[in-house]
Amino acid sequence: METGKEFGLKIMEHLNDACKKWKAEEDIDYSVYGTPIEATTYKFAKCLKERFGVVKGVTDKNYITNSYHVPVFEEIDAFSKLKLESEFQRLSPGGAISYVETPNLQDNLDVVIELIKFIYDNIMYAELNTKSDYCQKCGYTGEILVDDNLEWYCPNCGNRDHNLLNVARRTCGYIGTNFWNKGRTQEIKERVLHIDNKEANK
Ligand SMILES: [Zn+2]
Numbered sequence: 001m002e003t004g005k006e007f008g009l010k011i012m013e014h015l016n017d018a019c020k021k022w023k024a025e026e027d028i029d030y031s032v033y034g035t036p037i038e039a040t041t042y043k044f045a046k047c048l049k050e051r052f053g054v055v056k057g058v059t060d061k062n063y064i065t066n067s068y069h070v071p072v073f074e075e076i077d078a079f080s081k082l083k084l085e086s087e088f089q090r091l092s093p094g095g096a097i098s099y100v101e102t103p104n105l106q107d108n109l110d111v112v113i114e115l116i117k118f119i120y121d122n123i124m125y126a127e128l129n130t131k132s133d134y135c136q137k138c139g140y141t142g143e144i145l146v147d148d149n150l151e152w153y154c155p156n157c158g159n160r161d162h163n164l165l166n167v168a169r170r171t172c173g174y175i176g177t178n179f180w181n182k183g184r185t186q187e188i189k190e191r192v193l194h195i196d197n198k199e200a201n202k
Pocket of ligand 1: 135138156159
């Protein structure tokens with residue numbers, strides 16, 4: 001991880017240097033922005049695959065990772081993730097956000113407070129992502145899941161009708177509810193929790 005971090009920071013510094021140069025030359029206030037990359041996550045992944053082929057760990061998925069975020073499938077705890085990304089946020093003065101994925105934390109507010117305090121002390125801007133989905137067919141509340149074909153289904157009754165499923169997920173910087181393209185759906189499916197369930201139910 002250290003090598004990747006050093007390389008990532010170098011890229012960020014390079015981008016900041018370029019902005020500084022353009023600013024001086026053109027008197028326009030350029031700045032580096034941690035893009036949410038929305039549907040581009042899928043489009044860029046397809047273009048990179050076309051150009052470079054399938055490179056293991058780089059272009060072997062339907063999505064690429066937003067800005068300098070730790071990839072969603074990486075096993076890392078919430079505090080380490082926030083600390084690591086904070087070093088990149090300071091090089092993203094045009095805008096930035098970090099996320100941690102959590103299970104349902106409504107019965108463990110101590111963890112929520114601990115996380116928020118950590119965010120306050122360590123990073124400019126971050127949020128917690130939790131699940132609060134609903135199946136209109138059977139009344140299930142919890143997490144609606146994604147199967148191996150990247151289709152959404154209710155784990156309680158098997159309902160797959162998008163019109164009868166309410167799914168809310170952090171998409172980029174906002175919470176989306178209108179379902180997503182294949183790339184984003186795979187990215188959502190592969191998100192690992194940064195606070196485990198044991199911690200949440202303590
Ligand atoms: Zn259901």
